[in-house]
Amino acid sequence: MSAALITPATPEQLADAVRSAPRVVVVGAGTKPRLAQVADTFARISTAKLRGIVEYEPSEFTFTALAGTPLREIAAALADKGQYLPFEPMLAGAGATLGGTVAAGLSGPGRFRFGGLRDFILGVRFVDGEGRLLRLGGKVVKNAAGFDVPKFLVGGLGRFGGLAEITFKVFPRPTALRTLRIDAADDAAKLRILTAAGGARWELDALDTVVGQPAVLARIGGPPAALDALCAEILGRFPGRALADDAAAEVWRGATEFAWAPAAGALAKFALTPAQTPEFSAWVRSLPGGCGWIGAGGNVGYASAGAGANLSAAPWPGVTLRGHGPLWLGPQRTPAIAGAVKHALDPQGRFPALND
Amino acid sequence: MTASAPAPDVVRRLTALLPAGRVLADAAPLAAYESDGLTAFQAKPLAVAMPETQDEVVAIVRFCHAEKLPFVARGSGTSLSGGSLPFAGGIVIALNRLNKIVRLDPAQRIAVVEPGVINLAVTAAAQPHGLHYAPDPSSQSICTIGGNVAFNAGGAHCLKYGMTSNHVLGLKAVLATGxxxxxxxxxxxxxxPDWTGLFVGNEGLFGVALEITVxxxxxxxVFHTVLAGYRTLEEAGEAVSxxxxxxxxxxxxxxxxxxxLEAASAAVHADYPPACxxxxxxxxxxxxxxxxxDRVRLDAILAASKPVEVRPARDAAERLAIWKGRKSAFSAVGRLSPxxxxxxxxxxxxxxxxxLRKIAGWSRELGVRCxxxxxxxxxxxxxxxxxxxREAGALERAEEFAGKILRMCxxxxxxxxxxxxxxxxxxDYLPDMFNAEELACLKRLRAAFDPHGIANPGKMFPAEGAPALAQHGLHPLEKAGVISRE
Incomplete structure (x- = not known):
């Protein structure tokens, strides 16, 4: 039986909570359950009450929110001022929190244009393994003082510290978006489109493809008057069709919410290069119950599979988000220095180890 | 950092690690390495090593680790914060000869480069493919990617495109542990965890990047570049808002x-709207x-912002002229003053x-131009x-002024x-940004990468007995018009 859930409501209470037990794991809304699936000996600290936007200055292009703030709440506040997080955080609809998204290092289709979550995080307040509440990075859009610990915590799965508060850079939202479904007969054709469209003058906002579907999804943002001409040119070069706004919204919601992946199966993320996408697609199709989504112009692949599938045999580095398989998949390069860095931030191993 | 005196034969053994002629230890050639873009500081290294391969860099760093010998990696020495200042009695690892673009893949839009590659050379290599490398510090015609990575260099396009760290996808490095x-x-x-993100901006305190994927x-x-003149700084600031x-x-x-403006018009004959x-x-x-x-919207916003004059660049040459004036402004101002x-x-x-009002006030109060x-x-x-x-008390007033600005920020x-x-x-201002526990955390991280404290010691963290600023003249390359500042 695991210990009761601790629910701090302030950064200081989070620090107290971390100090309250010899081994702790901080959890958000649990939308990526495998990341916090650790032994029962860990006390679980939930950020459910550690929520709210602390500061939002639209004129600064920055906001600061407590780690447990649901992405939905943030997206709504930003949209109200015509702004957004360009990397399009994943699982907002499922209730994912800002802190969990940082710890998981997940970015959505929009990461294609301006970069991923790591490119928009500016600063953090976090609790280290000794229970110290530390603020590193900055609260302005540009800062070069001190080591970039905020970036390091992206994708660190909470193994080096518990996030209390995070500052992000935001951008003005494009006035309009259009989505094109470009025909692509096979994986080789998809790769040609990913490569050519990704480097073209159009400055696409997103460039994704669903494994097994004969199409590439391209999204472009900007003033409506410009988009008509741009879309016409793109479709002149790559046959396909424009999606109606609601159909497009449904497609992209499918991507950010993993609507294409069966809830019961395993779900994993892999870092790819565009050239690896045909092989990735073939591998996904070979898995029992395998399905997949390729995003960011071919730089990220998500795979889902039924019970019995061995995702760890993948030839690309990956991480399991859902299901009971190994946490880290494929070839992993953990530097020898990792132990010393873990020790610097969490000397007693209060948070789980990277391999826990 | 207190370095123990190096063993007497250390230079001989270092020299033996590299082919002949690639370790400088005589006073005359070493003089060129005593300073960087911040000429106020000077320090004499024991020797300068000039590796040509990644393996040689690794061998030098492992040697320094074994000897507990301080080292400073250096590219073109354009750091404006004294980042590549040598450690007195330590080794300078000059990386300029590791200047190969290892791979440029236009299809995947990446380049793999060695640390001594010049920033602008990456864009030059990418240009035939319609690509470019976004970070554009003003010294981009001479600064190296290795230095950009160590100091997370910026440029004029950071708001939209970010800094160096936003463009580095991966790297190979030799840490101070070897x-x-x-x-x-x-x-x-x-x-x-984003190890790449942690490494970029380490200021040379973790180790030396050997190969960088950007x-x-x-x-x-297309570009639409507009220059608008305003009667007051305030009005220009309101236009930005x-x-x-x-x-x-x-x-x-x-x-x-x-x-x-006055300095830039004198230096590059830039023509700016009058009385601005x-x-x-x-x-x-x-x-x-x-x-x-978008330009229709921008033009309307600027027209409504009470400018004295608005000048859109009509062609590429006019755009370049606007940027030339901007990028030369710093060295131009530098020429106004010793x-x-x-x-x-x-x-x-x-x-x-x-x-800006506060800065102007302090300028009047202290009688120091800014x-x-x-x-x-x-x-x-x-x-x-x-x-x-040369004027008594001038440096102290200037430093007081600088300190006021930093604390205000x-x-x-x-x-x-x-x-x-x-x-x-x-x-010495880092403690203004971070409290004692935060500084201790940064120091523990540094110690994890560099337990002996041999990689670029004396930088980033406040130290006892910091050398006083002596002078802040133009860098010799700035005087020659080769580089300019942000």
């Missing part, structure tokens, strides 16, 4: 004040259809007007404090450095 690591890779996505971006199809509030996302938003206390430069970029729509200090603080954008050229879009100030070191919720790094110059 361990060779590979972080990240060719993918734009990462799995696991992303390349498609070059913007109006542009930001409009929802446009310009590639660059820059301001130059009267003193900077400030000039604003705004640049839109993107597909022609998008820029065509000595100067350049600052790099950041304030929240909405407080730019207030910050020119302002800055990245208005991201609140990154670059006050240039002019003084004459922190009090306003900003940063002591936007893009130059802490280095030597601002290390």
């Amino acid at each position: 361990e060779v690591v590979e972080f990240g890779g060719a993918s734009r996505e990462q799995i696991g 992303q390349l971006l498609p070059r913007a199809e 109006a542009v930001i509030a409009s929802g446009l996302l310009p590639g660059a938003i820059e301001i130059m004040d009267a003193l900077a 206390e400030a000039v604003l430069i705004v640049e839109l970029e993107g597909p022609r259809e998008v820029v065509a729509v 000595d100067f200090i350049v600052q790099d603080g950041v304030v929240p954008r909405r407080r730019l007007g207030e910050a 020119a302002n050229v800055f990245h208005a879009g991201d609140g990154n100030l670059h006050p240039l404090i002019l003084y004459d070191g 922190v009090e306003m919720g900003g940063s002591i450095t936007g893009e130059h790094g802490v280095g030597m110059e601002k290390r």
